[in-house]
Amino acid sequence: KPITTDMKTLTQEIEKFAEDKKIEIDTLKIREEYRKDFLGNVSHELKTPLFTVQGYILTLLDGAMNDKKIREKYLTRANKGVERLIYIVRDLDLITKLEVGGLKLDRSNFDIIELVQNVFDLLEMKATENDITLTFDMEYPNPIYVNADREKIQQVISNLLVNSIKYGHPKGTTEVSVEDLIKNKVIVRVTDNGEGIPKQHISRLFERFYRVDQSGSRTQGGSGLGLSIVKHIIEAHDEKIYVESEEDVGSEFSFTLEKTANKLE
Ligand code: ADP
Numbered sequence: 001k002p003i004t005t006d007m008k009t010l011t012q013e014i015e016k017f018a019e020d021k022k023i024e025i026d027t028l029k030i031r032e033e034y035r036k037d038f039l040g041n042v043s044h045e046l047k048t049p050l051f052t053v054q055g056y057i058l059t060l061l062d063g064a065m066n067d068k069k070i071r072e073k074y075l076t077r078a079n080k081g082v083e084r085l086i087y088i089v090r091d092l093d094l095i096t097k098l099e100v101g102g103l104k105l106d107r108s109n110f111d112i113i114e115l116v117q118n119v120f121d122l123l124e125m126k127a128t129e130n131d132i133t134l135t136f137d138m139e140y141p142n143p144i145y146v147n148a149d150r151e152k153i154q155q156v157i158s159n160l161l162v163n164s165i166k167y168g169h170p171k172g173t174t175e176v177s178v179e180d181l182i183k184n185k186v187i188v189r190v191t192d193n194g195e196g197i198p199k200q201h202i203s204r205l206f207e208r209f210y211r212v213d214q215s216g217s218r219t220q221g222g223s224g225l226g227l228s229i230v231k232h233i234i235e236a237h238d239e240k241i242y243v244e245s246e247e248d249v250g251s252e253f254s255f256t257l258e259k260t261a262n263k264l265e
Helices: 007-021 025-061 068-100 112-129 150-166 226-236
Strands: 107-111 132-138 145-149 172-180 185-192 241-246 250-258
Touching: 007 025, 025 068, 068 226, 107 112, 112 132, 112 150, 112 172, 112 185, 132 150, 145 150, 145 250, 150 172, 150 185, 150 226, 150 250, 226 241, 226 250
Parallel strands: 132 172
Antiparallel strands: 107 145, 172 185, 185 250, 241 250
């Protein structure tokens, strides 16, 4: 269903919805606020890359098209802008499902070591392009089976690794480790020696659209939704996510998962 942007129609829609479903209007007021806020953020997030892409197209139409080199350069940049839009829309779709619809987990038993290795292989090129070395510190070479939603945990590891690459210093390193804890838990840690996060921002990092550098100048490529997606997924598993960070020293994000004795348990 398309998003309603007209506030009058939206309010009418919500009131009718309340009547049909016999839901307390107060709850709906909160939801309405939430939707307004969300829509405001969405249009803001989409505007910047859209104007950037339009800028390149207009320059091309203005004559830059005649020079092969310039044409290629501008088309490549326009394409980067479109790629960014695609990522934002994909994350928006996911966060809407997570926040509005609740999250259904598709749990299975799988080897967390193998999953980390998969994400590594997918991101190695991106890391190299950003001059970051990825390392995987495996305490045990053997499989460690966990019970979780494999695809969603892949997304979590991927979001954390992408961030450590984006906010890493050139020639920096990112290390992932999987540690077998006492009782039935493992902890996955993603540690970088990048730009770190100033103290006053740490408690708000997991809010949707929250960024340390709100201007977006250092955060290009993201939607500001990555960490809120991570938090939703981990909490849906009844697990915890932790962050420790120091400005100009680095950051460590970690989360726990439930271990199972073997693949078939
Ligand atoms: P974004 O799309 O902006 O990366 P996220 O929700 O993934 O959105 O992260 C929110 C903000 O947290 C980022 O904009 C960045 O300021 C900060 N951040 C996240 N991960 C790191 C990290 N590894 N090092 C430094 N800052 C980080």
